[in-house]
Amino acid sequence: MGQATESAAGLSVSRGLVLVVEDDRAIADLVCMYLRREGFGTHVETDGRGALAAVRSMRPVAVILDVGLPVLDGIEVCRTMRAGGDWTPVLFVTARDDEVDRVLGLELGADDYVTKPFSPRELVARVRTVLRRSEGVPASEVLEVGGVRVDLLKRRVWTDADEVMLTSTEFDLLAHLMRRPGQVFSRQQLLSAVWGYSAAAGTRTVDVHIAQLRGKLGSSSPIRTVRGVGYAADSSGTSC
Structure with a gap:
């Protein structure tokens, strides 16, 4: 069961919902705190099956996806999303700092990749970067x-x-x-x-x-x- 969707206290959520898929509650809470400060809504899932269900039902603007998940790992979650035609931006988070893992993640269709330990500010900045690229495009171009x-x-x-x-x-x-x-x-x-x-x-x-x-x-x-x-x-x- 995922954590209820939250928004920043006193702020309207204008930037959309970010799904955080992380089985370490302390890390998930920290990431959500920084996301909410930036005006994002957040929802937490702690395993891969819950993540896929949340993606389908909530249609988040981005997914922060831990690779080392129970039940269904992050790589399989991303693979299933892409195979089903879901191209929601995915940012992988993992403790494995190996180039093979990074390349595999990108080839599966991940939009970015960070390794633990990471700066929550940097992670949120990368979410903003992925989302910002789709804004402000002239209608006729x-x-x-x-x-x-x-x-x-x-x-x-x-x-x-x-x-x-x-x-x-x-x-x-x-x-x-x-x-x-x-x-x-x-x-x-x-x-x-x-x-x-x-x-x-x-x-x-x-x-x-x-x-x-x-x-x-x-x-x-x-x-x-x-x-x-x-x-x-x-x-x-x-x-x-």
Whole structure:
């Protein structure tokens, strides 16, 4: 049974509900306290099955998901969400600081990844970053590069006539590149612009998301690798 939904005392919840899935009550309470200070509503689940039920019934704006959960772990929760077409932003939290785990989480469709111990302020900042990227988009802005079309307002992507389902972060990375076709961005620049934090966090995250985008866009992908520099979006979509 999950903890009842809460809002910040004396504040209206204008930023939406964040689902916190964490079996350590002290950590969950701390994260919720910081989220409520920022105007988010919160709901806590302590196992994977409860998390999936809460995602379906509550439609949160984001999910903070511990990997090491009882009953059904966080990786399976995320896998089930994505397989069912649910692309709610997911931020993994785990005690395992291993690159294999990080890459696996991103390949499953997680939007970000933090390891314990972590700063609650940083975690909330990352939630804001993921959500902020979908705000303030001009209603008429549609981008087209090569065989890919991106509707920035509706946050939808097509290759020819087929729609492609992307995570929030994959969408923002693709849109950032396509807004400036032909311009080459370093991994550090992309990490700062899309994720909102410095290169100290590790640029491997960028490479994993680029690989995922190319896999989903297939032969229509406009993403070009410039060896030793970074990435660009143009009609060639090849390495150089």
